[in-house]
Amino acid sequence: MSRAPLPYNPKILELFKNPKNLGKMEDASVSAVAGNPMCGDMITFYLKISDEGVIEKASFESYGCAANIATSSIVTEMVKGMKLEDAWKVSYKSVAEAVGGLPTVKFHCGILAVGALKRALRKYFEKTGASPSWLQKEPSFEEKQALEEEQLAKMLEKRMKAAEGKQC
């Protein structure tokens, strides 16, 4: 068990204390999830997108740590008012920079937040049937990482269940 809180900077603590754009969006155009409760990190991302392809509103819910909450909050602020093409360009690096830096072990939180955003954007285009030229076919780095984290948690869960079976 860790006894010392991680060295979060004041900006992360402020976003953790007062997260922006928190909560389920009832009129969202699209929502997407990254992570799962097994990982101990899970984000739901909601976007309201205008007919002109601009993000009018973004919100999130997070079952995650302080860094997860802070990075999710800042991603919603970053993409609000952006064209979808520009929102797609948001990277985990720019998110880490925007929160004033993350402890090394917390980089994956920023990656997961951007992973949820990119999944939501991809899902939106799947829904509308549009296929803009800038939308890469291959999963982005953040989408791949989110998938990897989810698969790892599932693998650990399976291993745990197998161990339980043996004990019985």
Added chain:
Amino acid sequence: MNHEIGTVQPIKEAVEIVQDKNKETVFHTDASDAYGKVPFDVQDLDVDMATVSSYKILGPRGMGCLYVKEGVELERILEGQIGTQRLWPGVENTPLIVGFTKASELIFQDFEENLGRMKKLRDKLVDGITSRVADIELNGPVGARRAPDNANISFLRCEGEALTIELSLSGVYVSSGSACSRRLLQPSHVLVAIGKKFDQAHGSILMKVSRVHTEEDINYALEVIPKAVDRIRGITGSTGAE
């Protein structure tokens, strides 16, 4: 004694089982968490070695004590200039030894009375949380098999690291078995080993009372904890609820 969930292990019986199989086996117990909280006698337990730690009884960090039964020979793991003691090179850290000695004196002053008080405060904390917060689970045993200072509770739909940070902002310092609060990013192996699911481990909080805590401190914690859990659960929202 388990550091996370406070289980008092039947060490004497374990020694008997091991001795029964092989008399040559050297039995070491990490008694760091038991020292000053559960009365024990190394000779009565019949262990070959026992470790106790200074910081666990509010002494200085970086100091501990190893009991070695007469006749048990230890090998050095570090070589160098060997001084008055034989186990490692260098000289003793006298200030830490003095600090540890003083802490030991203090922890055993009014020992029985302090244990009773710690247990009462711990029970007040656990009962208070149970009556104020929904969807929680006490991890580890209840009754005499549990250390008097230990409370370990899983708050469901509430990520543990976020909760430790939230509580620390109000001056309540606890730790979590959540993967996120650990540098290894894996949930507490102890909670997983006793059959807890990952999400139960992620929402677990370890709280310990000490002889310096007062009823006022517990009342304050009971005021702060439900609000903190509510806020973090508010951030969780519908995430993960399928």
